Amino acid sequence: MPYRSSDKTRQKKDAKRTAMMQAAVRVFAEKGYHAATIRDIVAAAGVAIGTFYFYFPDKETLFVHLYEETADFLLQAIRQAISSRATLPQQIAAGLQAYVNIAVFEPAVIQLLLVGGVGAVPSLTVKQHEFREKLVQIWQRPLQNADTLIAPQNTQRTAEALVGGFDEVVLGLLRHPEAGSQAGTAVQELTRFALRAVGYTGS
Amino acid sequence: MPYRSSDKTRQKKDAKRTAMMQAAVRVFAEKGYHAATIRDIVAAAGVAIGTFYFYFPDKETLFVHLYEETADFLLQAIRQAISSRATLPQQIAAGLQAYVNIAVFEPAVIQLLLVGGVGAVPSLTVKQHEFREKLVQIWQRPLQNADTLIAPQNTQRTAEALVGGFDEVVLGLLRHPEAGSQAGTAVQELTRFALRAVGYTGS
Amino acid sequence: MPYRSSDKTRQKKDAKRTAMMQAAVRVFAEKGYHAATIRDIVAAAGVAIGTFYFYFPDKETLFVHLYEETADFLLQAIRQAISSRATLPQQIAAGLQAYVNIAVFEPAVIQLLLVGGVGAVPSLTVKQHEFREKLVQIWQRPLQNADTLIAPQNTQRTAEALVGGFDEVVLGLLRHPEAGSQAGTAVQELTRFALRAVGYTGS
Amino acid sequence: MPYRSSDKTRQKKDAKRTAMMQAAVRVFAEKGYHAATIRDIVAAAGVAIGTFYFYFPDKETLFVHLYEETADFLLQAIRQAISSRATLPQQIAAGLQAYVNIAVFEPAVIQLLLVGGVGAVPSLTVKQHEFREKLVQIWQRPLQNADTLIAPQNTQRTAEALVGGFDEVVLGLLRHPEAGSQAGTAVQELTRFALRAVGYTGS
DNA sequence: TATGAATGAGAATTCATTCAT
DNA sequence: TATGAATGAATTCTCATTCAT
Numbered sequence: 001m002p003y004r005s006s007d008k009t010r011q012k013k014d015a016k017r018t019a020m021m022q023a024a025v026r027v028f029a030e031k032g033y034h035a036a037t038i039r040d041i042v043a044a045a046g047v048a049i050g051t052f053y054f055y056f057p058d059k060e061t062l063f064v065h066l067y068e069e070t071a072d073f074l075l076q077a078i079r080q081a082i083s084s085r086a087t088l089p090q091q092i093a094a095g096l097q098a099y100v101n102i103a104v105f106e107p108a109v110i111q112l113l114l115v116g117g118v119g120a121v122p123s124l125t126v127k128q129h130e131f132r133e134k135l136v137q138i139w140q141r142p143l144q145n146a147d148t149l150i151a152p153q154n155t156q157r158t159a160e161a162l163v164g165g166f167d168e169v170v171l172g173l174l175r176h177p178e179a180g181s182q183a184g185t186a187v188q189e190l191t192r193f194a195l196r197a198v199g200y201t202g203s
Numbered sequence: 204m205p206y207r208s209s210d211k212t213r214q215k216k217d218a219k220r221t222a223m224m225q226a227a228v229r230v231f232a233e234k235g236y237h238a239a240t241i242r243d244i245v246a247a248a249g250v251a252i253g254t255f256y257f258y259f260p261d262k263e264t265l266f267v268h269l270y271e272e273t274a275d276f277l278l279q280a281i282r283q284a285i286s287s288r289a290t291l292p293q294q295i296a297a298g299l300q301a302y303v304n305i306a307v308f309e310p311a312v313i314q315l316l317l318v319g320g321v322g323a324v325p326s327l328t329v330k331q332h333e334f335r336e337k338l339v340q341i342w343q344r345p346l347q348n349a350d351t352l353i354a355p356q357n358t359q360r361t362a363e364a365l366v367g368g369f370d371e372v373v374l375g376l377l378r379h380p381e382a383g384s385q386a387g388t389a390v391q392e393l394t395r396f397a398l399r400a401v402g403y404t405g406s
Numbered sequence: 407m408p409y410r411s412s413d414k415t416r417q418k419k420d421a422k423r424t425a426m427m428q429a430a431v432r433v434f435a436e437k438g439y440h441a442a443t444i445r446d447i448v449a450a451a452g453v454a455i456g457t458f459y460f461y462f463p464d465k466e467t468l469f470v471h472l473y474e475e476t477a478d479f480l481l482q483a484i485r486q487a488i489s490s491r492a493t494l495p496q497q498i499a500a501g502l503q504a505y506v507n508i509a510v511f512e513p514a515v516i517q518l519l520l521v522g523g524v525g526a527v528p529s530l531t532v533k534q535h536e537f538r539e540k541l542v543q544i545w546q547r548p549l550q551n552a553d554t555l556i557a558p559q560n561t562q563r564t565a566e567a568l569v570g571g572f573d574e575v576v577l578g579l580l581r582h583p584e585a586g587s588q589a590g591t592a593v594q595e596l597t598r599f600a601l602r603a604v605g606y607t608g609s
Numbered sequence: 610m611p612y613r614s615s616d617k618t619r620q621k622k623d624a625k626r627t628a629m630m631q632a633a634v635r636v637f638a639e640k641g642y643h644a645a646t647i648r649d650i651v652a653a654a655g656v657a658i659g660t661f662y663f664y665f666p667d668k669e670t671l672f673v674h675l676y677e678e679t680a681d682f683l684l685q686a687i688r689q690a691i692s693s694r695a696t697l698p699q700q701i702a703a704g705l706q707a708y709v710n711i712a713v714f715e716p717a718v719i720q721l722l723l724v725g726g727v728g729a730v731p732s733l734t735v736k737q738h739e740f741r742e743k744l745v746q747i748w749q750r751p752l753q754n755a756d757t758l759i760a761p762q763n764t765q766r767t768a769e770a771l772v773g774g775f776d777e778v779v780l781g782l783l784r785h786p787e788a789g790s791q792a793g794t795a796v797q798e799l800t801r802f803a804l805r806a807v808g809y810t811g812s
Numbered sequence: 813t814a815t816g817a818a819t820g821a822g823a824a825t826t827c828a829t830t831c832a833t
Numbered sequence: 834t835a836t837g838a839a840t841g842a843a844t845t846c847t848c849a850t851t852c853a854t
Contacts, residue, residue: 013813032322034237038849048815050852059849118321119235129378132371151399157372157392164371165364168335172363175332189360196354197400212833216838241824251840256825258838415854419817438728440643444845454819459846461817524727525641535784538777557805563798566781567774574741574773575766581738595766602760603806622834647828657836659831668828 017055020045025066029108033063033120064124067117070109071131077102079138088146088200093191095139096166100183103170110174114167135163143198151199162194220258223248228269232314236266236323263324270320270327273312274334280305282341291349291403296394298342299369303386306373313377317370338366346401354402365397423461426451431472435517439469439526466527473523473530476515477537483508485544494552494606499597501545502572506589509576516580520573541569549604557605568600626664629654634675638717642672642729673733676726679718680740686711688747697755697809702800704748705775709792712779719783723776744772752807760808771803 023045027036038059042052056062081098085091103110113131117124140159143150169186173179226248230239241262245255259265284301288294306313316334320327343362346353372389376382429451433442444465448458462468487504491497509516519537523530546565549556575596579585632654636645647668651661665671690707694700712719722740726733749768752759778799782788 034323037847049817049850050815051813053850054813054815115322119318120237120322122238132375153395154392157389158396160372160375161368161393161396163368165366165368167371168367169360169363172335186360189357190364192356193361193364193400196402197396199399212837219838240822242822252825253827253840254838256827257840262824415816422817440729441731443843445843455846456819456821456848457817459848460819465845521728525724525729526643538781559801560798563778563795564802566778567799567802569774570777571770571772571774574776575769578741578769592766595763596770598762599767599770599806602808603802605805646826658829658838659836660834662829663834663836 016047020047020052020055021062021066021069024062025070025108025112028063028066028116029111032116060121060123063117063121064127067112067124067127067131070112071127071134074099074102074109074113075131075134075138078135082138082142088142088149088198088202089191089195091142092194093187095142096187096190096194099166100170100173100187103174104180104183107174107179110170114171132163136160139163146198146200146202149200149202151201153199158198162197165193165197166190219250223250223255223258224265224269224272227265228273228311228315231266231269231319232311233319235319239319263326266320266324267327267330270315270330270334273315274330274337277302277305277312277316278334278337278341281338285341285345291345291352291401291405292394292398294345295397296390298345299390299393299397302369303373303376303390306377307383307386310377310382313373317374335366339363342366349401349403349405352403352405354404356402361401365400368396368400369393422453426453426458426461427468427472427475430468431476431514431518434469434472434522435514436522438522442522466529469523469527470530470533473518473533473537476518477533477540480505480508480515480519481537481540481544484541488544488548494548494555494604494608495597495601497548498600499593501548502593502596502600505572506576506579506593509580510586510589513580513585516576520577538569542566545569552604552606552608555606555608557607559605564604568603571599571603572596625656629656629661629664630671630675630678633671634679634717634721637672637675637725638720641725669730669732672726672730673736676721676733676736676740679721680736680743683708683711683718683722684740684743684747687744691747691751697751697758697807697811698800698804700751701803702796704751705796705799705803708775709779709782709796712783713789713792716783716788719779723780741772745769748772755807755809755811758809758811760810762808767807771806774802775799 020041024036024041027040027044030036031040038049038052042049045052056065077098078095081094082091085094117128136156136159139162140155143155143159169190173182173186176182223244227239227244230243230247233239234243241252241255245252248254259268280301281298284297285294288297320331339359339362342365343358346358346362372393376385376389379385426447430442430447433446433450436442437446444455444458448455451457462471483504484501487500488497491500523534542562542565545568546561549561549565575592579588579592582588629650633645633650636649636653639645640649647658647661651658654661665674686707687704690703691700694703726737745765745768748771749764752764752768778795782791782795785791
């Protein structure tokens with residue numbers, strides 16, 4: 001019996017914690033790390049300042065944590081989309097579609113990862129590198145697997161360049177209000193771009 | 204002897220102003236806009252705080268100015284490299300070489316443009332968009348000119364993706380201390396990547 | 407036990423706020439707007455600098471607010487004293503007595519209104535004019551009501567001159583440490599002065 | 610011969626010094642002591658900052674000096690106007706006319722004495738008191754001389770009140786752009802006010 | 813757990829003043 | 834004499850963080 005109550009408490013607490021983190025993501029994404037104040041965050045979450053420090057040790061830790069979680073979410077989504085397809089063109093299209101979907105429906109995720117946290121917190125630099133590297137690895141894998149269907153190349157470098165290109169286009173989409181309407185075209189064009197870039201000769 | 208105004212004094216002042224701006228670029232590049240304090244900048248320049256405000260109106264104005272100047276410098280270097288070559292492969296190789304050279308010898312330039320100023324100052328957002336757009340245009344031009352030698356495509360989108368790809372690779376280079384040694388290889392690989400990506404069929 | 411918000415806490419906060427405002431009035435009155443620093447004010451109130459900004463938006467806003475409140479207090483006191491009497495001589499004597507009382511027992515009020523804030527803040531100029539005008543109106547009213555008992559005259563001008571005269575004498579009183587002892591005489595003499603000045607012929 | 614040249618030099622220097630002082634009066638009058646910067650003053654005088662410190666030791670000293678000179682000028686003008694007339698009504702009218710003239714044609718003088726310097730500089734307080742006292746004495750003298758023609762009274766107190774009244778009205782005039790057109794009426798009304806206030810029974 | 817009043821280090825900016833030329 | 838570049842103390846204000854309730 002007692003543990004059930006404790007369970008509920010735990011759940012409640014987690015719910016509040018999660019709500020605060022979501023509020024924080026929104027605020028960080030919108031204003032960037034430095035311009036976002038704790039007051040902004042607690043206001044967005046509808047709690048008091050003290051409550052923030054009950055759930056999180058400090059601003060920087062929260063931000064780094066948020067960055068990691070968000071990065072994992074994005075990586076997982078792309079990884080999952082790619083791994084659920086069989087051929088390289090399908091993998092690229094699916095991975096891109098997943099990425100663009102997130103950009104359109106959760107722009108805060110992209111904002112946080114590609115804009116809000118860039119060069120803001122020293123302790124984040126390492127995490128950022130890790131994130132970039134993992135992203136590259138995710139895109140490099142299908143290239144390695146399609147070994148015989150693409151041009152001979154340094155797949156790591158190719159994946160790096162693709163990742164950068166995807167980011168640039170996606171950020172460009174977000175700069176325009178009607179991001180959603182362009183998304184489909186962008187995915188197609190980027191897919192073709194990527195296939196050419198790797199020298200795909202299948203079909 | 205009413206103080207010679209326009210001669211050496213003038214030059215000295217300009218020299219000092221330039222020296223201070225260079226110091227500021229270094230500091231901004233290293234720490235990012237917010238983490239860089241006026242104290243950091245004047246310390247790096249070896250002057251007093253008041254001196255900063257004698258030469259510049261305020262932190263933000265200086266930063267925006269620096270960003271613009273640096274952006275113009277980079278754009279000009281790449282534009283110039285591209286326009287001095289005749290064929291697409293040469294143009295791409297030359298443009299990339301120019302870009303990578305700056306990254307290797309003036310890493311602060313790339314740091315300032317791609318990292319230190321991202322999401323830092325609201326009044327900079329517009330300038331950043333302009334910078335990205337100009338960069339895209341610079342790379343789009345040779346594609347348009349090589350019209351018949353490349354695959355049919357949305358050259359604007361392609362240029363966007365290339366620009367993003369180049370940036371990512373260059374930032375990757377800077378992450379490693381021995382950037383210089385990798386630079387040559389990176390230029391070659393990126394050139395081939397780009398030629399494939401545009402579907403170049405010349406020779 | 408989520409923190410009782412509206413009870414004692416509220417009252418305490420208001421009390422502190424009031425205490426800080428009183429401290430601020432003292433400091434502003436003593437040093438004038440510019441010479442009074444936030445440090446002075448918080449030192450006088452026995453709190454930290456941050457506390458000031460928790461209660462008030464900034465120095466100027468507080469000062470203007472203080473000025474308005476103080477002006478209203480003084481105006482109300484004089485208005486009330488005058489309106490509670492029936493004849494002109496009584497009205498003048500009562501109004502003056504009220505004014506002098508405040509000067510003697512709350513010299514900071516007069517100091518703030520007539521000295522500390524003069525020419526200090528641009529945004530205050532309008533308030534100052536309003537204050538002077540209201541003061542003139544207060545003294546003009548009894549003159550208009552005693553219409554038939556005083557010399558024909560521009561009562562507005564007369565009231566202006568009386569107001570200026572009263573201020574000068576009151577400030578003179580405050581210049582001497584034993585202001586209180588002279589106060590009674592001053593009220594009598596000023597009353598007679600005013601009655602002559604309006605050409606009062608009653609009795 | 611040499612002394613002639615030195616003489617000219619002296620004159621030139623004095624001329625420049627005077628020009629700078631006039632510029633300073635204008636600036637102090639317009640902005641008040643604290644808001645007026647040395648840069649403002651030298652800009653108004655058309656010289657360099659260093660030049661200021663060649664002629665004057667520092668800002669405060671200059672201001673106090675300016676205050677004294679301006680006060681002397683005003684006192685002398687009124688004193689002179691009064692002493693050149695024979696009867697009390699003429700004396701009051703002439704003194705007021707002189708005062709109002711200065712207010713209309715040299716508003717900076719009044720601004721400096723009655724507004725710009727009030728409560729601004731601690732070291733000025735004494736000078737201000739002296740100024741007020743001298744002004745009171747100037748107006749008290751004719752009252753004492755008209756001893757038998759006015760009501761029995763404390764002429765010092767009366768003079769104080771008159772001085773304050775005159776100031777208030779004059780400041781009121783300056784608040785309106787068309788000060789000049791109202792000046793004549795104001796002098797007449799104030800003269801009558803003053804004559805009534807002293808209980809003048811002549812004629 | 814939750815609150816929000818209180819803190820104070822630190823940042824940007826101003827401006828009177830100095831001094832080498 | 835005259836200049837104006839250079840200085841740095843002092844000021845206002847912000848904001849992450851603490852802690853008594």
